[in-house]
Amino acid sequence: MFKRIGQIVLLIFVCLLLANLQFSFISSLPGVFNQINLGLIFLIFILFFFGIKTAVIFIFIFGFLIDSLSFQFFGFYFISLAGAALASYLILKNWLTNKSLYSFWALFLIATISYNLLASIMVFMASNFQGVPGFFSLVFWRNVFYQSAWNLLAGALFFNFLASLAKKFKPSFLEKNEGL
Amino acid sequence: MVKIKKNNPLLILTVVLGLLVFLHFTGIIRPLENSLFFLIKPSSQKLYVWGTNINSSYGEKREKENLLLEIKQLQEEKNALVIKNSHWKEVEEENNKLRNQLEFVSSNNFKIVMANIIAKEGSFSATENSRDLIIDKGEKDGLYPDFGVLSPDGAIIGKVVETNYISSRICLVTSPGCKLAASLQNENKTKGITDGNLGLTINMNYIPQLEKVSSGDIVITSGLGGNIPRGLVIGKISEVKSESNEVWQAAIIQPLVNLNDLTVISVVIP
Numbered sequence: 001m002f003k004r005i006g007q008i009v010l011l012i013f014v015c016l017l018l019a020n021l022q023f024s025f026i027s028s029l030p031g032v033f034n035q036i037n038l039g040l041i042f043l044i045f046i047l048f049f050f051g052i053k054t055a056v057i058f059i060f061i062f063g064f065l066i067d068s069l070s071f072q073f074f075g076f077y078f079i080s081l082a083g084a085a086l087a088s089y090l091i092l093k094n095w096l097t098n099k100s101l102y103s104f105w106a107l108f109l110i111a112t113i114s115y116n117l118l119a120s121i122m123v124f125m126a127s128n129f130q131g132v133p134g135f136f137s138l139v140f141w142r143n144v145f146y147q148s149a150w151n152l153l154a155g156a157l158f159f160n161f162l163a164s165l166a167k168k169f170k171p172s173f174l175e176k177n178e179g180l
Numbered sequence: 181m182v183k184i185k186k187n188n189p190l191l192i193l194t195v196v197l198g199l200l201v202f203l204h205f206t207g208i209i210r211p212l213e214n215s216l217f218f219l220i221k222p223s224s225q226k227l228y229v230w231g232t233n234i235n236s237s238y239g240e241k242r243e244k245e246n247l248l249l250e251i252k253q254l255q256e257e258k259n260a261l262v263i264k265n266s267h268w269k270e271v272e273e274e275n276n277k278l279r280n281q282l283e284f285v286s287s288n289n290f291k292i293v294m295a296n297i298i299a300k301e302g303s304f305s306a307t308e309n310s311r312d313l314i315i316d317k318g319e320k321d322g323l324y325p326d327f328g329v330l331s332p333d334g335a336i337i338g339k340v341v342e343t344n345y346i347s348s349r350i351c352l353v354t355s356p357g358c359k360l361a362a363s364l365q366n367e368n369k370t371k372g373i374t375d376g377n378l379g380l381t382i383n384m385n386y387i388p389q390l391e392k393v394s395s396g397d398i399v400i401t402s403g404l405g406g407n408i409p410r411g412l413v414i415g416k417i418s419e420v421k422s423e424s425n426e427v428w429q430a431a432i433i434q435p436l437v438n439l440n441d442l443t444v445i446s447v448v449i450p
Contacts, residue, residue, distance in 0.1 A: 016219075016220070019220075020220045020223055020224060020227065021227065023220075023224065023298075023299045024220075024223075024224040024225075024227035024228045024231070024298055024299045025227035025228070025230060025231045026231070027228075027231070027299045027300040027301065027302075027311070028227075028228050028230075028231025028232050028234075028235060028299070028300055029231050029234060029235060030234065030235040030238040030239065030440070031238070033234075034300070034302075034311075052189050053189060055189075056189045056192060056193055059193065060193075060196055064200060065216065067200075067204075068212075068213040068216050068217070069216075069217065069220070069299070069314075069347075070301060071301060071312070071314065071342050071344075071347075071349040072301070074200070074201055074204040074205070075197055075200070075201050075204075078197055078200070079197065082193050082197070086190065123303065134303075
């Protein structure tokens with residue numbers, strides 16, 4: 001029980017740090033650097049290594065923090081992250097058979113695309129369906145490309161670093177015992 | 181029949197989201213949101229300044245090649261300005277004397293609220309390719325939408341588009357959809373509307389075809405917007421687009437300040 005509370009307190013602290021970094025630091029960086037999406041990177045990392053339950057807690061905390069600070073409508077980042085986590089989880093559960101770097105990369109790609117698609121659809125809906133959704137523009141796909149590139153890079157670094165740290169994080173075959 | 185598990189993460193997510201949205205819109209969690217903002221505000225300011233410094237040094241590296249050429253042009257401009265300045269000094273002195281005689285109350289007597297930029301926020305829409313600024317002052321400091329925003333040099337850089345109790349969102353003059361009522365500093369005081377262009381330059385549209393507009397003309401706010409006073413510098417015209425078969429002509433304006441380097445701004449309260 002205390003261990004679980006400790007884990008959640010640690011997660012709150014990590015989320016606060018990540019939200020602050022994403023909101024103020026990453027957003028002020030030049031060019032392609034401001035496309036780094038720390039929330040998404042950590043979400044996939046948590047989903048892949050710690051399971052859906054921890055990922056859901058991460059979405060609660062990180063989503064709430066970013067939604068409180070942002071000027072998008074409340075729930076925007078929460079829904080985007082939840083959508084990305086759901087799409088990635090379904091792929092992880094139904095299609096992927098092992099925990100390798102390639103699986104990790106596949107999840108990052110799915111999460112990045114679903115996150116951005118969902119975000120652009122919500123912005124389109126929030127603007128009373130004026131114009132066309134963001135995913136019809138070249139800028140949108142350019143941003144998705146940069147985000148994917150950053151996420152794949154972060155994925156490779158994370159995966160190799162963690163695999164060298166503990167046995168739990170080494171490539172392995174998946175056991176299908178957790179479901180929605 | 182579909183059986184839903186009690187611990188279904190999707191169900192939990194939906195319920196919690198619904199609850200949070202309800203609590204947010206009823207204002208019950210506002211104290212929590214406000215304290216969160218005040219908790220991260222000091223570190224946000226520092227992080228934003230670090231990011232902006234990296235942004236500036238990145239930009240400087242790319243701009244060095246153009247600097248030599250620009251220095252030459254600026255020296256020529258400076259010589260012309262020295263001559264003009266001596267003339268304006270005399271005019272200003274005369275103006276002050278006349279104002280004193282008439283006991284004229286200065287029209288530039290507006291209140292200013294200083295604010296720190298704490299973040300930039302992008303848009304996911306198809307039409308906008310821009311990043312708005314988020315500042316640490318909001319309704320509690322007297323800020324409301326459509327108030328003008330100035331750089332430390334005094335040039336207008338955008339306007340407030342959205343506010344909440346503790347913070348505000350600002351669109352930059354170069355952002356598409358960020359419109360300002362403008363006027364040229366020429367003989368006819370030509371009026372038009374400025375709108376951002378791809379987050380890089382500013383377009384001035386709806387200039388009547390018969391008006392004489394030329395490169396180098398200074399563009400200022402016209403004061404017709406309501407909440408933004410007249411006479412704040414928007415930028416300098418770099419190109420004029422005029423087709424003889426069109427009713428209106430347009431101009432491209434170059435802002436006078438680097439909008440990527442800003443960390444502190446001031447909001448004009450009318």
